[in-house]
């Protein structure tokens with residue numbers, strides 16, 4: 496067998512010149528069950544981009560402790576957000592894919608739009624192989640993480656490179672590594688916050704809650720924290736909020752190490768005693784609602800706030816498949832079509 500996969504024989508040795516857009520996201524279990532979550536977490540948490548501790552020690556902890564305990568707990572949480580359409584993350588991503596394809600076709604672009612996940616299905620490898628078969632030689636990759644982080648965007652690149660390393664003909668490759676300060680993103684976030692303020696009134700505080708990561712990663716040179724701060728600054732400038740009207744926080748802590756601070760749950764729990772009983776929360780690191788936003792923020796953190804004496808808690812949903820978001824994606828990929 497040849498070492499590298501070639502162009503297929505029917506099209507001969509010519510490059511086939513088609514353009515394909517590949518949307519990448521994190522992935523989700525196939526079902527809200529302990530066994531499906533175990534498979535998902537085993538792949539996710541074994542990724543050295545996600546957990547950066549020596550492999551042997553980590554494998555013992557992961558397989559000896561975490562994968563025995565966490566799948567059942569996480570599955571119970573997944574059950575709370577699962578819908579008839581399945582996992583929100585996958586369902587919303589599929590809608591984003593379909594809408595982006597329609598949007599680009601309506602503007603006369605002859606491109607195919609694909610969706611792949613970093614962990615679970617549809618896998619990055621199988622999606623790339625399908626694109627290869629269809630003749631895609633101009634590949635535009637958009638990982639749907641607004642703020643670059645090595646555990647997310649960096650890992651998406653690893654999966655892409657791992658597959659492309661097997662190919663004889665490497666396509667023209669355009670990898671959008673970050674869009675944390677893209678004007679369309681800032682406008683879309685500001686517009687969705689403004690819409691909430693118009694409908695429900697301006698809250699005492701806007702909480703912008705980003706997915707966390709170990710603080711050590713920041714010191715090792717990951718720009719994620721700074722990119723989150725820049726998204727925050729640009730959005731609040733656009734909204735004209737003063738310093739006491741917003742706070743940026745970090746959620747989804749995992750393990751015992753110190754993660755980026757301030758922590759979302761600690762912050763939200765401390766607001767009522769400071770007289771802040773009316774808040775709106777948005778999660779600008781997530782391009783689609785998922786377990787971490789729907790269960791952890793909309794569910795769990797609402798209770799944290801109310802238990803501490805908070806009165807009004809609003810969750811502003813992710814940009815999901817809203818028109819501004821699809822337009823932003825189109826504008827990000829268009830220079831490469």
Ligand SMILES: C=CC1=C(C)c2cc3[nH]c(cc4nc(cc5[nH]c(cc1n2)c(C)c5CCC(=O)O)C(CCC(=O)O)=C4C)c(C)c3C=C
Pocket residue numbers: 521522523524545546565569582584640644646647706707708709719747749780781784785786787
């Ligand atoms: C263990 C370390 C983790 C790092 C670092 C991390 C970074 C990170 N993650 C996202 C986006 C998502 N994470 C999601 C779930 C999730 N994240 C971790 C751990 C780390 N994430 C775990 C263990 C899980 C699984 C759920 C659980 O068992 O608690 C999701 C949601 C997936 C879904 O199915 O809905 C997203 C999206 C970002 C942006 C990020 C960057 C710093």
Ligand SMILES: [Fe+2]
Pocket residue numbers: 706747
């Ligand atoms: Fe995560």
Ligand SMILES: [Fe+2]
Pocket residue numbers: 747786787791
């Ligand atoms: Fe969580």
